[in-house]
Amino acid sequence: MGISYRSYIGQSSNHFSDTLPTPANGNLSFNTPVGSCIDRLGRVWVADTAHNRLVILDKTLEQVLQIYGTVGSGAQQFNMPFRLLAHPNKNWIYVTDIGNKRVHILNYDDLSAIEPINHFGNSATVELKGPNGIVYHEGKLCVADEFYEGENGESRLVIFDELGQYLYEIKAITGPTLDEPLHLLWPQGLSIDEKGLLYIANTGFNTVIRCDWKGQSMPFSATNKPYIDGLELARDVSVIQGRILIPGAEANSIAVYGLNGRRQGLLQGFFAPIQITAFPESNRLLITEPILASVQLHEINLRALQKDNQRSTLVLKSIGDERDQFGQLHFVTSTAGELSTLRPSSTPTLESPLERLIEQQQSLQEQVLKALQPEAMPAWLSMSLSWQTEWLQRWQRSWINLFIPKKELGTSDVLWMVDAGNYQLQASDKADVDSARKASLPLLPGSLGIVALKPSTPLPNQYHYDSPLLVVSNFLSGIVTIYQYYPPLDELIPYTVFGALGSEPWQLSKPQGIAVDPTTNDILIADSGNNRISRWRLNAAGIVGLVDVFGRLGDQEGEFHTPSDITVDMQGHCYVSDQFNNRIQVFDGNGQFLRSWGQAGYGSAGDNFLLPTSIEHDRGYIFVSDLVNRAIKVFNIDGQFINSFSGFGADQNLGQMWMPYLMHVKNGKIYLPDCALNRINLYQFEPE
């Protein structure tokens, strides 16, 4: 009864065959690394968050010196180690262990011995709900408690002494220039300047706030406001060389502000950077790129950024593999199809000798390319080369795959997965950790949602009618591609495409979830950037045409604020996860509003939602993946809560979630791709 976790798909490569120390190049695979710091011996510490461990490297990033921690809640264990902080005067490292809701203090010495001193934040005195960013100043620590729920839902900062003794908390930022207090919502990164002022990445409001250690606002002289706004995203902030660096404030870049709050410029050539740490050598920055599974050393003179100009850094070093080995997933976003059982099989998935040979050759290719590259490259060139190499290898592998005999995929009991980071569809016929394998030519970058569609009659040029067509949305280009199974090659190839980027009715902007209406076989798309739903029909001639669009930006009935996913029941009623309005809306087949349920709020059960991201219908039940609550919630079609499963963390034994994306449910089997954990969690729902 209820939802039970069964297993997962997605191989981790976190074992070292050699004794440590060992060269980082070719041996190190990160899984969404977030935090970093430099200790007093100049060594680099990285929080390899989804691998639940710390990786310690030498200051050149050439050698892995030590690996520390395993998954769990014991003294030397973590559940998503997130941010790291080196004590300035002692050989201590603080680690925010967000999944275990505590902070570790670790002692290190020059012999690479690491000993836990203490952990705090999970006692009766103070219970942290989501320790994220951490900073130190004059014997005190400040911890951003991201998921703390105050009286009106606000988060908080918690101040401790350096040994973890609770001192006080800050729930709102106040000051004479403010009409009303600034509230914190999901604060993540923290930083301090030379005077010890606090800078808070207040993610829920997309602002960076400046205040003192009592929560008194400290306005910027250029704006007379104690915050920087107009940011696309504010997940982190770093004050370095008298500049305020905000990664992701604009896509693919780091925004740079002066301490007066005036924008100085933009560092370009990144993907989705998070933590920026000042390196001991001047003008060097250590930057984590969680989605790329990489940690990079960059060189830039921040003082050269003035008058809002744009610069590219020099990349001196980049470590971490591509997460493209056999069985691995990299930023998996959605699934379609079905597995016959969610229990792992007893037979291992074997890599063919030819596939192994290709991987070895490509690994050699990467090493040769790296050896040929100059010591430092502009960030944009480094990123471009890295992507081009990745793409070249995808194409090589796809072409070679045509000649490798494989088990036929065109049968039933296949789960199709959009592996966006590897630009591929992958397929699996069993619920094994390492069972994913490549199944298509490279996809468009930005491929996101997928749904299976069975036409009522065979279509012209459809090669294998028994296999469903796969409809794949592309978040970046607004194009939707329909793939078909092609038996001679045992691959998926494009059948047709539709859509284009824009806001006209026949165009799409940031399309996410897709569904098929069982009563009409229409394709419905959550057109999130246009805040509407669009309905398309694949006719018997194999041509797709637009049927209808409904909805617009707003928070009234029938309006949307980033609709991220859609599902349709057997009556043709459409259920939409209206993400930023924190509710589910229901429409009839003509797009007329019928009802809605849900409101903003924390809760692992019930109809409180915080950014409900994905929705599915299966046999009379509605399943909602509630992002911030990290919960799968089951309702009846009237919106009455039935059951749920929740868990924030990275423990693969417990079915926990970090960044669950587009969920798929069929015959009670729940397939939940997590694009940060890089795996698909498999759950079974059994109604009462």
Added chain:
Amino acid sequence: MSVFNKASKIRLKVKQHPVQIAEKTSQEAVMKVASISESDRLLNHFRDVISTSCQRDVDDDRLVDQLNQLQEAHQQLLAKQCLTGPQG
């Protein structure tokens, strides 16, 4: 009002009145025009590849050439945008 609703209202207001950030809007307009033309070009590439591959006497060299061009178009798109996970 809860802090969640307050944050939602602010986000909604920014979306409904994008002209408030005038400088940014002009940048977005330029990017959007570029993106639409790129998107159309990519779409046409796809259509060409599909129609070529469906022909009975398909010319392998032409198909490979088209696929290579498609790959280049993908790379150009890659250099400009990124996918960063569930929004929020």
